Amino acid sequence: MSGLRPDLDAAATAARRHKDAVAAAPARDGDFTTLSSETVDALYTPADLDGVDYERDLGAPGEFPFTRGPYTNMYRGRLWTMRQFSGFGTARESNERYKFLLAQGGGGLSVAFDMPTLMGLDADHGRAEGEVGRCGVSISSLRDMEILFDGIPLQDVSTSMTINGPAAIIWAFYIAAAEKQGADPGKLRGTLQNDILKEYIAQKEYLFPPEPSMRLVVDTIEHATKHMPYFHPVSISGYHIREAGSTAVQELAFTLSDGFAYVEAAMARGLDVDEFAPRLSFFFNAHSDFFEEICKYRAARRIWARRLRDRYGAKNPNSWRLRFHTQTAGCSLTAQQPENNIVRVALQGLAGVLGGTQSLHTNSMDETMALPTDHAAKIALRTQQVIATETGVTNVVDPLGGSYFVESLTNRMEQQAEDYFARIDKLGGVVRAIEAGFQQREIGKAAYVYQLQLEARRKTMVGVTDFVEPDEKIDIPILVIGKRVEDEQRRDLADLRLNRDNARASQALSELRDAARGSANLMDPILECARSYATVGEAVAALQDVFGAYREPAVF
């Protein structure tokens, strides 16, 4: 049996006739491609689903290959986690914002770090000047982490941390802060982004060359597997790939191929795939092309399930089950007529939900100009609450499953992703392809093509390319972060360096350096650095002594 309505020749003939008739009807002068410039037909019919096998290709929700969702009854069982990414200024200021978000009904915390922290630099480093606390919270040591979660019991919340280059170190600060609260690290829940491959590909927050970076990632996977069973050590991220200008298929393909690379590296370490794969999670973008996004998530689940079972021999269904976080597309927002962003975010969030996301961040309307104000952040959270409680989309599992268009586009995106996997394999795998600049060039090309399409007005951004208000005065409140934050952080850090047990800190750092020269797991020495109040900059410097730094070729 093939096709979703496979029974009758007559039906198939009719379906083709309908398709042809609609295609032949006069159309207005418009762009009928997806946001990623994929051509789509005017009508989809059973004729587009030849060869689709319901059991094999869709299956039940919660069952292989999970096309229809990772869990049996999805949002009837449990709504997604409304997890708003935030952080700015000092640890104390972010701590207040977290308490505000939890009080407003947010379900989990998600920490945004500032640029110096992301780049493994202390707040008092010369290159940190002007950047401290600007686009996230400044965390230089365990001391800052203690303040960040003051009064928030870490054993009871789940915390996502968007940190990559120095992820192992920041995670150690978190674990040590929880220990100080009296929490059992084995009970901590949360997610570390810790996806270094997409840093080389897109976001460029790397500290070491790819090989030692991969070792650190596997160290965290191993540590979580053995000691912290409720923590997700890696969130394999397409978000930044998409923000860098990729197409939806590139986001899908490069993210999943990064995931395969982590699985292969962890297996090469001797870990059992069924012990760690259930703890891997994903993070995708929700851009503006509604159906393309939904199909991307559905294809991702199916590709992952098949690869984990058939290539890597995973036997535990939890290893096959792809779960993901979604964030709406920052790059789709406009500074012009900023209130329109609320609408964009609502539609993107809805796509994430119809695609079956496990958690969601909705962007605030003011984020093209600055970090969000409390007011804008609250509207963003309320948007999710409207989707969850008023639209009815949570009542039915995978309500778009079986749509001729959705199934057809899901299949096509899966196939296009497989084509990319083959090209990456030919280049010698993900790391070699990155070193050759392959993914970076593909994304750069897509970003430029899109910009040219916007300027030729073949693609539209409301308020920017069309429906422009030339005399518009953009007048919404903006969050301003002053120089005070930087001065305060520097003072606190000077105080820390003076008052900590410096002998213990230098001992810990020198043990970390020695361990890096060997092949043992680095989490224990990193944890000792954290507990001794060594700073992130000091720990990164110790590792760079051994690993070196990385500089990408400047190509455009």
Next chain:
Amino acid sequence: MSADPKGERIRVLVAKPGLDGHDRGAKVVANALRDAGMEVIYTGLHQTPEMIVTAAVQEDVDVVAMSVLSGAHMTLFPRVLQLLRDQGAGDILVTGGGIMNKDDMDALEKMGTGRLFGSGASTQDAIQYIRGEVEARRTRKPN
């Protein structure tokens, strides 16, 4: 390819100062300026103001175009302006774009940057602006 009105190709240093690695905008602009016939040198990521100014002087550029998305623009733009003046290269046009609010853009333009471009700006506007401004500066120049 069209060059600038006087026939000498405009040389632009596209620069990513600071720690932020969001290079989509910088690369799109670099491509657009090159396709418009300008000579484009891209610094790559994580440049200090000192590195940018050294490159600008060595490459004898007409324009430094900086992309800053991390919020550090009020530190980085003034530093580059000052260092260029210190090097006797204050005639180089400093322009750029990124995530900045209007007040900051106005303040920076008062300090001596050229026009700054925010979210939604078109590369055609940037190209036209750079052509016009470089022509004006070349006419003003004594040699």
